[in-house]
Amino acid sequence: MRTIRLLGALLAAGLVSGCSLFSSSNTAxxxxxxxxxxxxxxxxVWTARVDNVKFPLAIAARGEQFVVAGGDGVVQSLRASDGQLNWRADVGQKxxxxxxxxxxxxxxxxxDNELVLIDSGQVLWRKTLPTPTFAAPLVAGERVFVLTxxxxxxxxxxxxxxxxxxxxxxxEPLTLAQPGVIGAYKDTLIVGQGARLTGVDPLQGSVRWEASIGNARGTNEVERLADLVGPMQRSGEILCARSFQSALGCVNAERGSLIWSRNxxxxxxxxxxxxxxxAxxxxxxxxxxxxANGDVQWTAEQFLNRQLTAPLSLGQTVVVGDYEGYVHFVSQxxxxxxLRLSTDGSPVAATPVALGQTILVATRNGGLFAMRPE
Known part of the structure; x- marks a missing residue:
């Protein structure tokens, strides 16, 4: 029964996520x-390349480096200041x-559901997972956490x-084939399970708290999909996330209680x-x-149906990419x-990521563009 449910999840959610990687209707x-x-x-300020991106891409930003991976299995560490290669590793699989x-x-x-760990450019080990994964693993505290x-x-x-x-x-009967929520708050692992944000003991794997951000609505299982989707936002002790096609909400991570939720x-x-x-x-x-309370501050309609990425907040600016490869800088x-900057004309494939004042943007054609607002 579990296998049947998973196959159904992959088929149904694959149809959903296939059209939701870009967040607007094909007819609009x-x-x-x-x-x-x-x-x-x-x-x-600099450019680089990875293989064409045909999977849910995310960029890791740590210390002075961006770590990126292409669909062909090549992983690179690039120096944030000038894009110079620190190390490169090929895991040998897509x-x-x-x-x-x-x-x-x-x-x-x-x-092939294989988790691969790289240590400073060298493949250290491989482990087979029981089910597919679409969310980037979380590496923290000399541990690797995977949300399948x-x-x-x-x-x-x-x-x-x-x-x-x-x-x-x-x-739930179906789950979404789209990157979910996985992160950390102090000594608590944070994961999304259905519409619930869950705090987990990273040493034992036991649940510390749960808070529901969304509620499943609709007349069939596809319409009722309400999984939390990444990226999540952490601001001090407040964690905020989106429940797919359902709601936005914020949780107090110290108490594990919902602060607010909006449909x-x-x-x-x-x-x-x-x-x-x-968002x-x-x-x-x-x-x-x-x-703090979910009150609307402003709404901007100049990007309607332009298939935006999730936003990056940097200083006094919100940064989003669109389906034509444009990167838009919006007043907070x-x-x-x-400001508007262009890339290679293919869709921006991941949430822009920042290290200091350097923003890295990746496109569907594999272009990496480092930008600096001034």
């Missing part, structure tokens, strides 16, 4: 690019999940690959800072909410566009 006409007078300066890194170790998952498509959580020792524990929870449709994760949460809805309306105070 994208908004034309608005005419803007740049309010800030910015430029591309990937299903992006790279996770703590600065030393880097972990990826292949299409059926929302099991597996923990491995980073040094030798020993399985430490596995957390299995009763699940807002959407398919991609969130970004933010200590004061505001940013696009299913039609790519970009909005800002007060992170007003939602007005401040």
């Amino acid at each position: 006409k994208p908004a034309e690019l608005e005419q803007i007078t740049p309010a800030i300066a910015g430029r591309v 990937l299903s999940a992006a790279v996770g890194s703590d600065g030393r170790f880097a972990a990826v998952v292949t299409r 498509v059926d929302r099991q959580v597996h923990a491995f020792d980073a040094q030798d690959g020993r399985k430490l524990w596995v957390l299995r929870r009763p699940g 807002i449709g959407g398919k991609l994760g969130v970004g933010g800072d200590a004061k505001q949460l940013f 696009a809805d299913a039609s790519d309306r970009l909005s800002a909410w007060n992170i 105070e007003t939602g007005k566009t401040q």
Whole structure:
């Protein structure tokens, strides 16, 4: 029964996520690019490449390096300041999940469900997982944590690959073939299981708390999909996430209690800072909410149906990419566009990531573009 349920999940959720990697309807006409007078300066400072991106891409940013992986299984560490190669490793298989890194170790998952750990450019070990994975592994505290498509959580020792524990929870009939939520808060592992944000003891694999952000709605199992989707936003003790096509919400990680939740449709994760949460809805309306109480601060409609990425908050700016490879810099105070930079014309494939003032953007064609607003 578990195998049948998983196959159903992969088929149904694959159909859903296949059209949700870009977050608008195929029939809706994208908004034309608005005419803007740049309010800030910015430029591309270096470029690099990975293989064409045909899997859920994420970029790891640690210390002074960006760690990226292409679909062909090549993993690279690039110096944030100038894009110079620190190390390169080829795991020899195509990937299903992006790279996770703590600065030393880097972990990826292949299409054959193999978890591969790299230590400073050398493959250290490989372990086979029981089910597919779409979320980048979390590497923290000399451990590797993996969230599989059926929302099991597996923990491995980073040094030798020993399985430490596995957390299995009763699940929904279908799960979403899209990267879920996995992260950390102090000494607590944070994972998304269905519409619940769950705090887990990383040493034992036991549940410390749960808080539901969304509620399943609809007349069939596909419509009722409400899994939490990454990326998650952490601001101090507040954790915020999106429940797929259902809601946005924030949780107090110290108490494990829901602070607020709003019924807002959407398919991609969130970004933010200590004061505001940013996200696009299913039609790519970009909005800002007060992170303390969920009140709307502004809504911007200049990007309707432009298939936005999840947002990055940097300084006084919100950064999003779109389906034509444009990167938009938006004022955090007003939602007005401040700057637009272009890449290679293919869709921006992952949430932009920042180290200091350097922002790295990856495109579907494998282009890596490092940008600096000024």
